[in-house]
Each structure stands twice: as C-alpha cells, then as structure tokens.
Amino acid sequence: MNKNISPSLNQSAYWDNRYLNNEIGWDMHQVSPPLKTYIDTLTNRKMAILIPGCGNAYEAAYLLQKGFNNVTLIDFSKIITNQLKERYQNEPIQIVNEDFFNHEGKYDLILEQTFFCAIENSRKNAYVKKCYELLNKGGKIAGVLFNKKIVNEGPPFITSDEETKAYFSPFFILNKYDNCTNSIAPRLGSEACFEFEKKENI
Numbered sequence: 001m002n003k004n005i006s007p008s009l010n011q012s013a014y015w016d017n018r019y020l021n022n023e024i025g026w027d028m029h030q031v032s033p034p035l036k037t038y039i040d041t042l043t044n045r046k047m048a049i050l051i052p053g054c055g056n057a058y059e060a061a062y063l064l065q066k067g068f069n070n071v072t073l074i075d076f077s078k079i080i081t082n083q084l085k086e087r088y089q090n091e092p093i094q095i096v097n098e099d100f101f102n103h104e105g106k107y108d109l110i111l112e113q114t115f116f117c118a119i120e121n122s123r124k125n126a127y128v129k130k131c132y133e134l135l136n137k138g139g140k141i142a143g144v145l146f147n148k149k150i151v152n153e154g155p156p157f158i159t160s161d162e163e164t165k166a167y168f169s170p171f172f173i174l175n176k177y178d179n180c181t182n183s184i185a186p187r188l189g190s191e192a193c194f195e196f197e198k199k200e201n202i
Contacts, residue, residue: 031058032113034144034180034193039066046070047108050134052100053115057084064091074100101126106136112143117156124167132171135198142195144180161192172196
C-alpha cells in the first residue's frame with residue numbers, strides 16, 4: 001500500500017473525522033452542474049437510483065425537485081447519514097449508513113459523483129464489480145469523476161481516461177465518456193462525464 005494513504009481510509013471513523021473537522025474540500029454546496037445536466041435527461045421518475053458515497057447529497061435534493069421517488073443514499077460516515085435522515089425524514093429517500101462494498105439491493109441507475117475517486121486504485125476493480133452486481137438488467141452507472149490531478153496525493157485517487165475505461169470494460173458497455181464542459185470553475189478541465197451500461201451474460 002502507498003505509505004501516503006491513511007491506514008484508516010477504509011474505516012468509517014476516517015470519514016466521520018473529515019466531517020467533524022470540516023475537511024470536506026470536495027463539497028460544492030450545490031448539485032454538480034454536469035450531474036444536473038445528466039439528471040435533466042432522465043424521464044423515468046420511478047427508476048431505482050443509488051448514490052454511493054453520497055456526502056451531503058445535493059443531487060438527491062435535485063432528484064426530489066424533479067419528481068423522482070425511489071432514491072437510496074449510502075455513506076460510510078454516520079455523521080453525514082444522521083444529518084441526511086433529519087433533512088429528508090419526510091421524503092421518499094432511503095438513507096443507509098454502510099460500507100458500499102457490503103450493500104445489497106437492485107437499482108436501475110447508480111449516480112456517481114466522484115465516489116470512484118475516493119477509493120484507492122487497488123479497490124477499483126472490486127468497486128466496478130459491485131456496481132455490476134447492484135444493477136438490474138440494462139442498468140447504468142453515470143456521473144462525474146476526476147480525470148486530471150487536482151491534488152498531489154489522495155484521496156481523490158485519480159485515474160486517466162483510458163485507465164477508467166479499462167476498469168469498467170469487463171462488465172460495462174461504454175455509452176458516453178467526455179470532458180465536462182460545465183464544471184464549476186475550480187474543477188474545469190479536471191472532470192469527465194460518463195455513462196456505462198451493464199453488459200448481459202457475463
């Protein structure tokens with residue numbers, strides 16, 4: 001393991017401490033503009049949507065605004081999931097405090113907001129396989145990830161466009177992969193928008 005990677009990164013306490021100490025530089029305080037654009041293309045308001053590593057889940061608020069009623073949020077940090085449960089207590093949103101790799105369920109869409117980049121590269125193959133297992137037939141994973149370094153060490157753990165495609169290719173068909181054109185200013189030129197579709201008969 002890279003000695004720069006905290007040994008507690010895969011423990012919930014690491015992320016609880018990040019929130020308690022307000023060390024959440026990834027938080028934009030708004031729905032990601034590229035993800036908002038993608039959500040605007042969705043027409044099936046009843047599809048089962050999962051947002052892993054959801055953080056403050058601004059995307060969930062936007063999904064509610066658009067009429068989606070089957071949304072599940074997962075985060076490792078109990079600090080943030082408790083806040084979300086209070087925020088969305090009367091809304092059609094399931095909030096789960098759990099390690100994503102232990103989650104069970106079936107979804108039509110996984111919305112990815114740089115959670116992939118919070119995972120060490122040594123676990124990215126396992127992440128892709130888990131997404132495959134969680135998706136229904138014809139299910140998709142779509143969203144935003146970093147494709148250029150914005151920090152010297154992780155997290156986030158950046159992979160190149162070709163590396164990312166290689167991780168997903170055994171289990172998914174590439175529908176879309178482009179540089180984001182409407183990222184917030186600090187991230188402009190550092191994000192990719194993508195959509196992968198679950199392969200059949202693997």
